[in-house]
Amino acid sequence: MDRQKKQPLWAAIPAQALLIVLAALVLLPLLWLVLSAFKPEKEIVSWPPTFWFRTFTLEHFATVDKRIDITRYLLNSVIFACGTTSLAVVVNSLAGYAYARMQFKGKNFLFLLTLATMMIPFQVIMVPSFLVVYKMGLYNTYLGLILPRVAVAASIFMMRAAFSGIPKELEDAARIDGLHEFGIFTRIMLPQVKSTLICMVVLSINGSWNDLLWPMLVATDTKMRTLANGLALFVGQHTIQYGAAFAGALISILPMLLLYLFGQRYFVEGMVGSGLKA
């Protein structure tokens, strides 16, 4: 756009400097965390602190599983993130589709009920949420961790908006061809909203992977902890073992970094979409 070109260089410098400082504020700590995971324990706590490693070592990755049950935490995080996400895709897109394109008695009431749950902050209901899971016998189980996180009003809303945009003719043609409702949904409609689906998948994986509070409440057993609450408990107890903590942090950040590098567009679209249309 031409309003960018009109600006003289001297005026752009302070503005660009501010933007670069902000970017450094995000990037440098992360970069430092990554580099520090490869420094020997002694260098991590040396004065003055080093940014680039003086000595490169993989010892923390070789020994991290002796100090933290990292394989188990990693497995639990994968189960939590994938379990929640796969169920969420099914449940929320089915509901979004029905609210967008089907007529049924009680539709408005059920949709309003769904929207109303958006107004319930999780932290406010965390005490009874724990109790519901406990009373169902799901405390310290994968189901207890996953099921309460599956239905998300914002996702249903986002899917409804996506399905609303599909032309009616497509549906009519499929109906004339004799497809039943579920067939229309899976074969005709779902492929039309692929990018919204990917947004939901990416945000759901990232959200559950990084969720700390919910696993803290219902996955407290050492065998059930995810990376987020397992690592938090580890650094709470052993503040001295920085190398292991950094290695653990790097292991927990890496899958999401890859997801971000390949799906950044979907992170942004999902965040903006689920927020702005609400």
Next chain:
Amino acid sequence: MTPVRRLLTYLNPPSRSAYFFVAPSILLLLAFNLTPLIASFGLSLSSASMTLDRISFVGLEQFVRILSDARFLNSLKVTAILTLLEVPLQAFGAMVIGAMVANNSFWNKTLRAVYFLPIICSATVIGIMWRMILHSNVGFVTYALSLMGLGKINFLNSAQTTIFVVSFLSLWRSFGVSAIIYVTAVQQVNPSLYEAAQLDGAGRIRQFLNVTAPSIRPTFWFILMTRFAGSLQIFDIIYVTTGGGPNFTTESTVAYVYARAFASGGDMGYASAMSMVLFAFIMLVTVLLYRRMIRED
């Protein structure tokens, strides 16, 4: 029509399957969102142990108790301070930055991708990273201060600094998301408005104040609303940095609820009463800001 026949007309094929389509989500939301909300009201009127082995109705007694609990009142104060420190910076700062990187040049896209990056960090990672960076003996910030000839600051253990650290980290985590939401709003502003402003000789700052800012007011209220509600629920950043200390100076209301219900207490009735008070505040703020946002639209 007989009731049976009426029911059958409701259940003609497309609408019958509609119920199967919405049923899973409705059942899950009922079980894990609405039931807990209703249970919350009930629990706040009871005295209950952690797994409800012992539970008795006590009326409004818990509310009377929390109002004279200095630690609870302190937690409200801490929550309010954290919110007031973070939310305005988020709403105004992210607006300015969002407007600055709104043009789709390669450089701006790169900056946006960087600003958004903290979304991939769990609170745990943020805690591990920043506790070390702010370490009072070997941290980078301490080192930078010593280079400037300043002394050590005990960022995470001193009552004067911890609250700023917590609000900074909270800002660090979500600033990029707010900025990118603003970017989307700025990109939808009618370009002819900028052309008109340029003809009037308006520079970049004038254009921002006279064109951009007024055009994206709904987004401003939206950010204010969501960040307010989010900040009133602040917990995990505190848990991984200060743990509420020193001496409760960073213990938010949710942190106190957690402590009372899970960490050391199992006092579910008391914790629920505190949650209800917090809920009232969140609803109040949300409704006020929501009405304001609707008026802007």
